[in-house]
Amino acid sequence: MQITVDGTEHELDVESGMPLLWVLRDELGIKGVKYGCGVAACGACTVHIDGEAVRSCQVAAGDVWGPVTTIEGLGSPEALHAVQAAWIEHQVAQCGYCQSGQIMQAAALLAETPAPTDEDIDFAMDGNLCRCGTYPRIRAAVKTAAKTLQEG
Amino acid sequence: MGRARTIARRTFLIGSAAIAGGVAFGVWRYKTPYANPLEPGLAEGEAALTPYVKIDAQGVTLITPRADKGQGAYQVQAALIAEELDVDIAEIKADPGPPSAAYWNGALSEEIAEFSVPAGGAMRQVAETGVSAMSKFIGLQITGGSTTVPDAWDKLRAAGASARETLKQAAAEEWGLAASELKTENGRVIAPDGRERAYTELAPRVAGMEPVQDVALRPPEAWRYIGKPMQRLDIARKSTGTMTYGIDVEVEGMVHAAVLLNPAQGGVLRSYDSSEAEAMRGVTGVVPVTGGVAVIADNTWRAFQGADAIEAEWGAAQMPETMEGHWQILSESFTAEAQDSQPRDDGDVEAALSGGDPVEAEYRAPYLAHAPLEPINAIVRINEDGTVDVWTGTQIPRFVQNNVGAIAGIDASDVRVHAQMIGGSFGHRLEDEVVKHAAEIAVQMKGTPVKLTYKREMDMTHDFPRQIAMARARGTVRDGHVESYDLGIAMPSVTVSQMGRQGLSVPGPDSQIVAGAWEQPFAIPNHRVTGYRAEGLAPISSWRSVGASSNGFFYNAGLDELIEAAGADPMEERLRLVSDPLARAVLEAVAEMSGWEGAKMGEGKGRGVALTRSFGVYCAEVIEVSDTEDGIMIDKVHVAAEVGRVVDPVNFENQVAGGVVFGLGHAMNCEITYEGGAAQQENFYSYEGMRLRQCPQIMVRGLENGDAVRGIGEPPVPPAAPALAGAIFAATGQRLRQMPFNKFVDFA
Numbered sequence: 001m002q003i004t005v006d007g008t009e010h011e012l013d014v015e016s017g018m019p020l021l022w023v024l025r026d027e028l029g030i031k032g033v034k035y036g037c038g039v040a041a042c043g044a045c046t047v048h049i050d051g052e053a054v055r056s057c058q059v060a061a062g063d064v065w066g067p068v069t070t071i072e073g074l075g076s077p078e079a080l081h082a083v084q085a086a087w088i089e090h091q092v093a094q095c096g097y098c099q100s101g102q103i104m105q106a107a108a109l110l111a112e113t114p115a116p117t118d119e120d121i122d123f124a125m126d127g128n129l130c131r132c133g134t135y136p137r138i139r140a141a142v143k144t145a146a147k148t149l150q151e152g
Numbered sequence: 153m154g155r156a157r158t159i160a161r162r163t164f165l166i167g168s169a170a171i172a173g174g175v176a177f178g179v180w181r182y183k184t185p186y187a188n189p190l191e192p193g194l195a196e197g198e199a200a201l202t203p204y205v206k207i208d209a210q211g212v213t214l215i216t217p218r219a220d221k222g223q224g225a226y227q228v229q230a231a232l233i234a235e236e237l238d239v240d241i242a243e244i245k246a247d248p249g250p251p252s253a254a255y256w257n258g259a260l261s262e263e264i265a266e267f268s269v270p271a272g273g274a275m276r277q278v279a280e281t282g283v284s285a286m287s288k289f290i291g292l293q294i295t296g297g298s299t300t301v302p303d304a305w306d307k308l309r310a311a312g313a314s315a316r317e318t319l320k321q322a323a324a325e326e327w328g329l330a331a332s333e334l335k336t337e338n339g340r341v342i343a344p345d346g347r348e349r350a351y352t353e354l355a356p357r358v359a360g361m362e363p364v365q366d367v368a369l370r371p372p373e374a375w376r377y378i379g380k381p382m383q384r385l386d387i388a389r390k391s392t393g394t395m396t397y398g399i400d401v402e403v404e405g406m407v408h409a410a411v412l413l414n415p416a417q418g419g420v421l422r423s424y425d426s427s428e429a430e431a432m433r434g435v436t437g438v439v440p441v442t443g444g445v446a447v448i449a450d451n452t453w454r455a456f457q458g459a460d461a462i463e464a465e466w467g468a469a470q471m472p473e474t475m476e477g478h479w480q481i482l483s484e485s486f487t488a489e490a491q492d493s494q495p496r497d498d499g500d501v502e503a504a505l506s507g508g509d510p511v512e513a514e515y516r517a518p519y520l521a522h523a524p525l526e527p528i529n530a531i532v533r534i535n536e537d538g539t540v541d542v543w544t545g546t547q548i549p550r551f552v553q554n555n556v557g558a559i560a561g562i563d564a565s566d567v568r569v570h571a572q573m574i575g576g577s578f579g580h581r582l583e584d585e586v587v588k589h590a591a592e593i594a595v596q597m598k599g600t601p602v603k604l605t606y607k608r609e610m611d612m613t614h615d616f617p618r619q620i621a622m623a624r625a626r627g628t629v630r631d632g633h634v635e636s637y638d639l640g641i642a643m644p645s646v647t648v649s650q651m652g653r654q655g656l657s658v659p660g661p662d663s664q665i666v667a668g669a670w671e672q673p674f675a676i677p678n679h680r681v682t683g684y685r686a687e688g689l690a691p692i693s694s695w696r697s698v699g700a701s702s703n704g705f706f707y708n709a710g711l712d713e714l715i716e717a718a719g720a721d722p723m724e725e726r727l728r729l730v731s732d733p734l735a736r737a738v739l740e741a742v743a744e745m746s747g748w749e750g751a752k753m754g755e756g757k758g759r760g761v762a763l764t765r766s767f768g769v770y771c772a773e774v775i776e777v778s779d780t781e782d783g784i785m786i787d788k789v790h791v792a793a794e795v796g797r798v799v800d801p802v803n804f805e806n807q808v809a810g811g812v813v814f815g816l817g818h819a820m821n822c823e824i825t826y827e828g829g830a831a832q833q834e835n836f837y838s839y840e841g842m843r844l845r846q847c848p849q850i851m852v853r854g855l856e857n858g859d860a861v862r863g864i865g866e867p868p869v870p871p872a873a874p875a876l877a878g879a880i881f882a883a884t885g886q887r888l889r890q891m892p893f894n895k896f897v898d899f900a
């Protein structure tokens with residue numbers, strides 16, 4: 001089985017039913033992708049497949065239909081994606097554990113809806129649980145990122 | 153200022169100690185039984201230094217004994233040191249250091265002492281010393297109770313100041329100048345002629361010097377970090393997926409484990425059939441552990457799958473079969489025999505109640521899971537040389553050492569705990585079940601590091617939840633005012649439950665049963681608060697704001713009903729009754745922020761107010777709601793808190809808003825219920841907390857009128873639920889007396 005993650009192709013020998021989340025974390029060592037619930041109820045495991053935000057805990061390894069981008073491929077501390085830069089500017093994170101998923105969800109939203117309304121943001125981000133309650137800053141950071149991306 | 157006075161005021165001295173290639177500065181204590189944890193070579197009692205700053209060739213390292221589980225504890229501690237030491241905060245490395253009794257948490261025991269003897273004076277002092285001594289004895293290196301900031305406030309700044317002056321002294325001797333001629337900047341000592349010496353170069357020389365004592369701390373005007381917005385050191389990593397949490401740690405040769413635990417909390421394992429699991433790909437072993445079965449595999453998911461495939465016979469839990477049974481125990485606990493404490497009894501409550509027509513109401517608060525987003529996990533390796541390594545995020549490293557030591561049959565001091573970043577706690581990491589389970593597995597496979605990750609379902613159903621609690625309020629009104637208020641609260645003892653799991657017995661009343669109720673700043677002429685201890689319920693643990701998380705609701709909700717009976721305004725009557733100027737300022741702040749003009753805000757709109765003193769902090773909230781077609785919508789929350797000093801305004805605002813979200817989300821949407829001893833909520837679809845769509849606008853103000861510096865992790869939680877209940881009453885006329893509120897109203 002072959003999958004492409006963050007621009008690198010990988011040959012895998014795993015059960016086709018193993019969730020992508022665990023392929024990424026345990027087989028490929030990409031720990032930026034987080035496990036929170038395993039049942040599509042928290043969004044911590046969000047990655048992009050072909051640019052679309054998906055819950056990697058719900059995608060079987062055998063069903064991955066396109067190139068995967070994780071938080072580690074979106075940008076790095078040295079080369080931040082605009083959403084990551086906005087997250088840092090607003091100092092969104094508390095424990096930070098949900099933020100990989102929040103950022104991936106927000107990046108996909110902005111790719112599709114460059115100038116989201118408050119309702120758009122609420123709707124797109126509602127599946128991403130933050131137990132620390134950083135929601136006000138998530139909203140603000142999404143708006144800042146939208147601005148940067150539009151100006152950029 | 154003379155030395156003796158300085159010592160008396162601060163009760164500590166700064167010491168220093170040579171370490172490999174450098175020097176460590178910290179708090180010197182007389183007669184402390186604890187050895188300096190950075191100098192394991194020294195005999196017990198010989199060194200008495202609690203190290204905070206380490207300077208060696210590698211740079212300046214801050215030893216931060218308090219765990220960081222998302223509340224920015226590392227950042228605050230770094231800021232306090234950097235403020236006096238004159239180093240760039242971005243250049244400081246943080247190191248949680250080895251677990252050690254020398255890092256005992258003084259502020260936490262003060263909190264306990266306050267309850268033990270509420271009267272001031274000599275008795276109180278005796279009690280404080282006693283409790284402090286006990287806390288020190290058991291070496292409570294605990295992060296909790298919002299104690300990080302108060303505990304660190306003086307000690308870290310003093311350590312930084314003393315280190316700076318000693319470094320100057322060292323440079324002065326080298327250059328033949330007076331220390332007073334030198335200045336410091338960004339980790340260097342600078343002479344008037346421009347010559348420079350880096351701290352790291354001076355460190356070996358400083359190691360042999362007496363540290364300079366009694367350095368006056370910088371006045372607030374001179375502060376460079378404290379009170380200014382800071383860029384948290386961990387933010388970039390937490391925004392790029394490059395922060396390593398406990399769950400991400402990998403150790404050479406590690407295997408993965410998962411557990412299937414008896415669904416009935418605390419029940420035993422009778423027998424199991426693992427044939428199906430053992431035939432699964434990647435599964436390499438199955439072993440019994442306390443209360444369940446562990447499956448060992450070559451990756452986390454395979455271990456989870458294996459655990460799910462186990463068939464087992466289980467023993468029963470020690471708690472009532474149904475929730476009715478739980479509530480019945482609470483209901484039957486309001487008796488003289490079950491009375492735990494009555495720390496407040498002002499005026500003559502009985503006379504007032506019999507002289508009037510009492511208003512009465514009963515309130516309920518459910519069990520709640522901590523459910524931080526990172527499921528609990530630990531790696532344990534039993535080494536061939538008889539030592540043990542543990543990698544885990546914990547708030548109780550000393551207990552972890554003891555418990556793992558006992559399981560491995562070795563001395564606690566031979567257990568090394570490598571503290572990891574924690575993906576949220578809310579009190580969850582004050583327990584160490586996952587570490588004990590990992591150790592039980594690891595002893596059966598010596599030499600192999602075993603990483604145990606709890607599946608979310610195990611984490612949630614086997615949490616030790618927030619206490620279930622019930623309250624009964626009675627009171628009378630006269631001439632438009634509250635005349636008497638009698639509040640009885642029944643709950644199990646969280647302290648006994650929690651400390652009991654660590655093998656400690658805690659005699660005497662439990663302050664948490666009445667916390668957030670007895671010490672409220674209202675001068676109601678006839679006022680009584682009584683705590684009752686309920687027995688035979690589910691085992692529980694500290695949950696963000698502990699006793700006050702339920703009692704803040706009970707106290708304010710009961711008060712609101714009396715105020716309504718008096719025909720008074722919830723804000724005005726609180727302002728009339730408030731007895732402490734610091735609390736008054738907090739109430740006035742939220743009144744002003746919200747433009748309070750009565751609880752009713754027009755058709756279908758209303759606001760509520762609550763004030764709770766918890767962990768020494770007054771925190772008031774005004775909440776505004778609308779009753780919409782889709783249900784109740786929370787529009788705005790105004791919060792003010794008196795914390796003495798806001799160390800980092802950016803983090804402060806985030807912590808307060810997060811506390812409000814936490815308090816509201818659980819009050820609205822969450823409960824853990826047990827059937828046959830098994831928790832019915834297994835994952836976030838049935839235990840959601842708050843999601844983004846429900847999150848209101850939150851306005852935060854920190855007040856700095858008091859002297860004491862206080863933490864803010866917990867105090868915003870207790871007033872959230874009652875302020876919301878008050879707002880819903882104002883908007884709809886419906887009184888909510890039981891959480892979660894979504895059992896009675898719909899939320900948009």
Ligand code: FES
Pocket residue numbers: 034035036037038039040041042043044045046055056057058
């Ligand atoms: S882990 Fe995939 S949604 Fe929670």
Ligand code: FES
Pocket residue numbers: 093094095096097098099129130131132133134222525575576
């Ligand atoms: S920052 Fe902790 S869960 Fe979101």
